[in-house]
Amino acid sequence: MTTSTPGDDSFDVDRALQDALDRLTIVANASEALSSTLDLEQGLRRLCRVLVPALADWCAIDLVESEGQLRRTVVEHREPDVLPSGFLEALLPPAGESSPAPLARALRGAGPLRLADFPAPDEGADALHRVELRTFEQLGAHRAVLVPLRARHQVLGVLTLVRTDPDGLDDDDRLPLIEDLAHRIAMAVDSARLHGQIAHTAERLQRSLLPDLPHGGPLEIAARYDPARASAEVGGDWYDAFLLPDGALSLIIGDVTGHDLKAAVAMSQMRNMLRGIACDRKEPPGKILARLDAANEILYPGQTLTCLYGLLAKPEPDSPWVLEYAVAGHPAPLLITRDGDTRFLEGGRSILLGVVPETIRPDATEPLPPGSTVLLYTDGLIERRSETFDDGMTRLRLHAAALARAPLETFCDELVVALGDAGTDDIAMIAVRIPPGIEPYTATAE
Numbered sequence: 001m002t003t004s005t006p007g008d009d010s011f012d013v014d015r016a017l018q019d020a021l022d023r024l025t026i027v028a029n030a031s032e033a034l035s036s037t038l039d040l041e042q043g044l045r046r047l048c049r050v051l052v053p054a055l056a057d058w059c060a061i062d063l064v065e066s067e068g069q070l071r072r073t074v075v076e077h078r079e080p081d082v083l084p085s086g087f088l089e090a091l092l093p094p095a096g097e098s099s100p101a102p103l104a105r106a107l108r109g110a111g112p113l114r115l116a117d118f119p120a121p122d123e124g125a126d127a128l129h130r131v132e133l134r135t136f137e138q139l140g141a142h143r144a145v146l147v148p149l150r151a152r153h154q155v156l157g158v159l160t161l162v163r164t165d166p167d168g169l170d171d172d173d174r175l176p177l178i179e180d181l182a183h184r185i186a187m188a189v190d191s192a193r194l195h196g197q198i199a200h201t202a203e204r205l206q207r208s209l210l211p212d213l214p215h216g217g218p219l220e221i222a223a224r225y226d227p228a229r230a231s232a233e234v235g236g237d238w239y240d241a242f243l244l245p246d247g248a249l250s251l252i253i254g255d256v257t258g259h260d261l262k263a264a265v266a267m268s269q270m271r272n273m274l275r276g277i278a279c280d281r282k283e284p285p286g287k288i289l290a291r292l293d294a295a296n297e298i299l300y301p302g303q304t305l306t307c308l309y310g311l312l313a314k315p316e317p318d319s320p321w322v323l324e325y326a327v328a329g330h331p332a333p334l335l336i337t338r339d340g341d342t343r344f345l346e347g348g349r350s351i352l353l354g355v356v357p358e359t360i361r362p363d364a365t366e367p368l369p370p371g372s373t374v375l376l377y378t379d380g381l382i383e384r385r386s387e388t389f390d391d392g393m394t395r396l397r398l399h400a401a402a403l404a405r406a407p408l409e410t411f412c413d414e415l416v417v418a419l420g421d422a423g424t425d426d427i428a429m430i431a432v433r434i435p436p437g438i439e440p441y442t443a444t445a446e
Contacts, residue, residue, distance in 0.1 A: 023177050026054050030181055040192040041073055047185065048076035055174060055181075056161035058083070058139050062092065062103060063149075063157035063189060069094070070107070070128075073157075077139060088135060093127035101129035106146045106158040112175060112182075115144040140164035145175070147182040151190035159185060209268050213241050213430075219249065219312070219321075220433035222408045226380075226420050236263035236305065237378045237428035238271055247313065250278050251323075253330065253376035253430060254307035257354075266303050270296065274309065285309045285326035286348065286363035293328070297357040304354035306330035308376055312368075312432060321434050323374060326363040328353050331379055334396065338371030338436070340404040342397040371436040373411065375400060380425030381415065395419065408433045 033046035044061050051059050058077040062070055070092045077083035095104035101124070102113050118141050124130030136144070141162045149157040159182045213221045223239050236256025244250055252274060256267045270292070277291045289309055296303055310325035310333070325333065325345065329352025332344040347364025368374065382392030399418050403411045412431055420427050 022054075023174075026050065026177065027180065027184075030184060034184060034188040038192075038195075040189065043188060043192075044074045044185070045076065048074050051161065051181070052076050053078040055178065057164040058162050060088075060135070060160040060162075061149075061157060061185065062160070064107070064155070070103070070157075082139070092131055095126055095128040099128060100125045101132055102144075102146050103132050103158055103160075104128055106148045107155055109148055109150070109155055111146055111148050111158075112179060113146040115141075115146070118144075136162070142166045145178055147178055149182055149186035149189060151186040156186055156189050156193075205264060209238065209264065209271070211240050211242070214243050214249065218435040220408045220435075221249075221430070222412045223430040224412045224416050224427070226416050226427040236267040237380065237426040238267050239376065239428045239430040240271055240275065241430060241432075242275065244279065244282075244311075246282065249312040249432075251310040251312055251325075251374075251376060251430060251432065252308065253378060253428060254305055255330070255378045255428075256303070256305040266300060266305070269300065270305060270307075273299075274307070278309070284363045285311060285324055286350075286361035289326050289328050289350075289353065290359070290361040293353045293357050293359065293361070296354055300354075302354070304352055306352045308333060310376070312374075320370070321368045323366045323368055324363060325366070326350070326361055328361065331377060331382065331393075334375040334377075334400055335366070335368070336373040336375065336400045336404050337369050338404060340401040342401045344393065344397075368434045370434055372434045373400075373404065373408070373431055374434075375415075375429065375431045377429040378425075378427060380427040381419050381429060383425060 029050045030047055033050050034043050036046060037043045048059050048061065058075070060072060060076075061074045063073045065071055072089050072092055075083060075088050092103070095101055095107075099105075102115060105111070106113055118136045119133060121130050121134040121137055124133050139162070142164055144160060144162040147159045147161075148155045149159060159178075161178060207225060210223075210225055213223060215221065221241055223241070225237070225239070236254075236258055238252075238254050238256075240250070240252040242250050252271075254267070254270065254274075256263050256270060258266070273295055274288070274292050277295070278288055281288060281291065283291075289307060292307070296305075306329040308325060308327045308330040310323050312321060312323050314321055323333075323345075326348040327333075328350050332346050332349075334342060334344055336342050345364070345366050347366070348362050350359055350361050377396075382396050383389065384392060396415075396419065399415055400411075403414055406414065408431055412429065415429070416427060
């Protein structure tokens with residue numbers, strides 16, 4: 001039997017193959033860690049658990065925040081007991097433009113920097129340098145590598161890898177691997193920040209299209225819009241409420257098909273068209289939706305949407321409040337009595353708009369008990385990928401019943417918290433609380 005010994009060609013080949021496999025494994029695991037979550041900090045923490053102990057005994061990732069401050073985002077040690085949770089993860093002191101601190105030099109674009117000399121903390125040239133040296137002293141350091149995290153010609157932060165054992169692997173032959181990993185980290189940080197900026201802009205655009213609600217009368221009105229957590233795209237969900245000349249309150253909830261800028265623009269167009277039709281035509285809700293469908297077919301052929309249009313009024317001073325409504329492919333409104341009884345209002349239903357413009361659009365009328373609440377919502381409040389539609393409807397009824405006597409603002413907040421976190425779609429909702437007594441309705445828009 002023949003065995004390989006150091007110096008043999010076969011031994012050298014085996015060692016080279018094993019080293020290549022180790023590098024590929026590190027790269028694969030690092031890529032998986034960065035792509036396993038949309039939470040940047042959590043992804044970086046998982047990455048550091050790959051790098052330690054494969055490439056270092058401990059490592060740190062420092063990121064430049066939007067205000068220019070440097071934050072130590074993650075610190076990971078091969079011995080968890082040495083490093084309490086959150087240890088050293090905080091804002092770092094600012095450094096001057098000519099600071100000799102290795103971190104400051106890396107932020108200026110120098111590097112990779114290899115360190116083998118670690119002075120005492122009190123020898124630091126400035127506050128940042130002293131904090132850096134104190135960290136090396138506390139966690140131990142025999143040699144270190146600092147690599148700037150560059151993306152789009154900017155330094156976004158610094159990766160620090162530290163060996164505490166003088167007998168550990170030499171970093172020289174692994175420097176290309178470390179630089180590659182630093183590039184992957186920088187790209188992940190840049191992508192996460194771009195995603196956050198786009199999401200923020202998308203939400204601001206969506207919210208700018210939402211109306212002010214009428215207030216001041218006996219009816220309480222509250223509404224919420226909650227964007228999808230996992231998407232940076234604008235959507236087509238909207239709500240609306242406004243007073244008509246005869247004093248009736250128009251209530252609208254709708255959802256234009258799509259999750260992109262086109263859907264948001266279409267939503268704005270549909271909202272404005274519906275407002276114009278409702279104000280111009282004193283007609284039942286079914287007729288109003290039929291007119292919207294006809295206009296949509298002429299101006300935006302192929303655009304589909306669901307919509308619920310309702311009129312809330314008191315026919316006579318001594319009569320109950322009445323909701324007259326029509327539903328085009330939209331989830332049924334939910335009525336919650338003051339005692340917590342709930343039921344979906346299933347009347348006035350027809351197919352969604354934009355399919356068959358000649359569709360007859362029926363409407364229905366529902367008297368509303370004193371103290372009751374009417375909830376209009378989009379499907380993001382009830383739909384879950386792993387459940388049936390009926391499961392979501394039942395869950396909504398149970399939560400709404402438990403909140404029947406809660407203040408209306410609390411009612412809406414609690415529904416969004418309880419039902420919105422697990423969803424993957426935008427949520428729009430509008431709720432109206434009927435007064436307990438008999439009062440005339442007069443209100444003005446804010």
